[in-house]
Amino acid sequence: MTRRPKMHLVAYLRTNSTASYAGGWRHPAAPLDDVWSPERYQSLARLLENACFDAGFFADNLALPDLYKGRIDDYIGRGGQASLLDPMIALPIMAAATTRLGLGATLSTTFNEPYHLARSLGSLDLVSGGRAAWNIVSSTMDCEARNFGLPAMPDKETRYDRADDVLEACTKLWDSWDAEALVMDRGSGVFADTSRIRAADHDGPFVRVKGPLGIPRSPQGQPVLMQAGSSPRALPLAIAAAAAVPRR
Ligand SMILES: Cc1cc2nc3c(=O)[nH]c(=O)nc-3n(C[C@H](O)[C@H](O)[C@H](O)COP(=O)(O)O)c2cc1C
Secondary structure, eight states: OOOOOOOOOEEEEOSSSOSSSTTGGGSTTSOOTTTTOHHHHHHHHHHHHHTTOSEEEEOOOSSOOOTBTTBSHHHHHTTOSOOSSOHHHHHHHHHHHOSSOEEEEEEESSSSOHHHHHHHHHHHHHHTTSOEEEEEEOOOOHHHHGGGTOSSOOOHHHHHHHHHHHHHHHHHHHTTBOTTOEEEETTTTEEEOGGGBOOOOEEOSSOEEOOOOSSOOOTTSSOEEEEOOOSGGGHHHHHHHOSBOOOO
């Protein structure tokens, strides 16, 4: 019997009414006033799950883009893509409304420490019953750098070097708890078997973290890793991530 190839569908989302289609927000039927409403994210998640999507992921940046003429006037003023809500708030709401849909967060390796990343993504994996995904980005815009005390973005080589280091540190943090470490046995009074919890001891060129992570091992062990860079320098990170390589 021939096996029919299976298509995988992952939706590109924004916490805004301006996602992929510029000007789409102006359509009379486009909802505009519910960007901060939990119901928007619940119904979006149900819609995707019922349409057999594997996952949805929120694209995200850490600044209002000033890509055109170095100002936000046109990009933001005319409804360009931007996040009007932290996606990490929307994703658990989507988890509560669904049972199978994968839930992706875009988080920057340049502007986050591995401990924050591992804890946030591990928490999302825990509350969603093992449905978290991480779109690993190193960020590209100088307006983002300026929100973190830098005048401009580090060069690509440096950003990807740090991304490799941050991913390695996160992996060690996610592996710092064995699956059986959380015992919670009322009878014996053993809450956690600390022999199954170990330090991460990561000492890399960019980030150092002792660990262990403060939350237990999540159902997937680590989130599904996504990576969209396609330059030669992005490939080692893509290979390390390797679960999903999105294309526009
Ligand atoms: C489908 C797709 C989604 C992306 N989403 C984001 C995003 O949400 N945030 C971000 O900072 N970069 C995003 N990027 C940019 C990539 O992470 C990467 O920086 C970019 O593709 C350039 O990398 P390269 O020069 O190695 O190809 C996205 C790219 C693609 C193709």
